[in-house]
Amino acid sequence: MKNFSTRVLGAALTLLLSTGVLAQPLELARDAPDQYVVVRGDTLWDISAKFLQKPWRWPEIWQLNREQIRDPHWIYPGDVVYLDNSSGTPRLRLGKPMGRGGAYGERAERARPEVRSEALPATAVPTIDGQAIAPFLNRPLIVDEQGLQSHPRIIATQDGRVYLSRGELAYARGIPDGAGADWHVYRPARALLDPDTRKPIAWEAQFVGSARLERDGDPATLRMQAVSEEVGPGDRLMPAERQDIPNYVPSPPQSDVEGRIVSIHRGVAQAGRNSVVAVNVGASQGVAVGNVLGIKERGRLVRDPETRKEVRLPGEPIGHLLVFRVFDKIAYGLITAASRDISIGDDVTNP
Structure with missing residues (x-):
């Protein structure tokens, strides 16, 4: 993972160089502090916004091509971020809380015999709040022009109910034998229209719930695990995808957009x-x-x-x-x- 992150960061810096962004001086925020103590819930974007007018340029002020920082997961709650202008070019560096009484610095005071307790490792600070985008990473969004017509479909509900709730059964056709257990339920796709021409440019599937396969067959039996919208006959199924939330390294597009x-x-x-x-x-x-x-x-x-x-x-x-x-x-x-x-x-x- 660390080698992968290093390659990603290197590619991002190469891109910044090729687009001329690094040639532009970094502009500090008007009220940029000399130091900041990281707290739980912070993101790299939030921290950089305290120091930079353009926080998306944080890979530069952190100087990510340095050996000190090999991947984005290196900042933790309790760390101290220092603004360093000693070289003429602003950069951020990390310090650790040292000593007792809440003081921070580079040197630790003389240790004394005492009982110590250490918390479990804190969660590293991410680039952005991943919870806001997690559903969009784990579910298909854009489908082809025919929408979901080729995907398995719900044909009936438990006891003939109009709509399904969590825990109720659905019956579907088109699920192949040996398919996975977890499925997402979608409403037939809606068109995304170009704001100028008003013509469809893509079709977006609407997620309405999730289900688990209980019994193979034609029709197969599924039990609803979660419902965010009304679910009923005619809705389509896609295999549930699992994807970890990556840690993004921001960069400008390579061409004009x-x-x-x-x-x-x-x-x-x-x-x-x-x-x-x-x-x-x-x-x-x-x-x-x-x-x-x-x-x-x-x-x-x-x-x-x-x-x-x-x-x-x-x-x-x-x-x-x-x-x-x-x-x-x-x-x-x-x-x-x-x-x-x-x-x-x-x-x-x-x-």
Whole structure:
């Protein structure tokens, strides 16, 4: 794992160099502290935001190509983060709480015989809050144009009920013999529309519950394990996927990106920090997992008083998102910063 993380960090730094980002000086936050004590619940992004105006550039201020830091899992609650400007280029370094009475420093006081107790190892600080994106990593999101038509389907419910609840039985066709035990239940896919053309650019499956296979056959018998929406005949099944939450190293896209936000999780009209959104740019536009995109409000149209022609005003920056899952024409991102409400149709660009 450590060798893998080293390669990821090295690739990220190479990308930063190739895009010219490292040539730009790091801008410290106006109220950047001299030191900060890490607490449980912090993320690398949050910690870096205390020191940097652009916290997504934390791989640079931590100088991750140094031997000291070999992978992102190296900061723990209780560690002390110091801002070091001694070389003329700001960098962050770590210290440990030393001595008694809450003092911090490089030297420990003389030890005395005493009874000691040590807590279990603390959980390392992640890049972002992984719980916000976990459901999107473990479930398929984008399906082909035919939706879920080729997947197993629920044909009946226990006692002929209209909808199923947790613990009740469902009967499904199309599950092959020897298939896995755990299944996700989906509603037929809905189209994600391009904000400009209003034409479908991808089809998104709606997760509605999870089930466990109890008996093979045609139909097979499943028991509902969890239900987030109404589940009934006509809903489709996909094998449940398990994926650990990776620790992302943020980087700018390798090419210029111009896109729009096309949906917000749970169908709400506006999003904020830690909301998940879909954007209409993906792998075919050069977007990759770990890319940071800037969010700008969609500039409104005004009429030039002299030419009488409509002109779109430039959008103002209102936030950032971190891309965590990429398909051909769609990417999903977690909003990591927002200065105001973010809406469907807002622009996404290079940070």
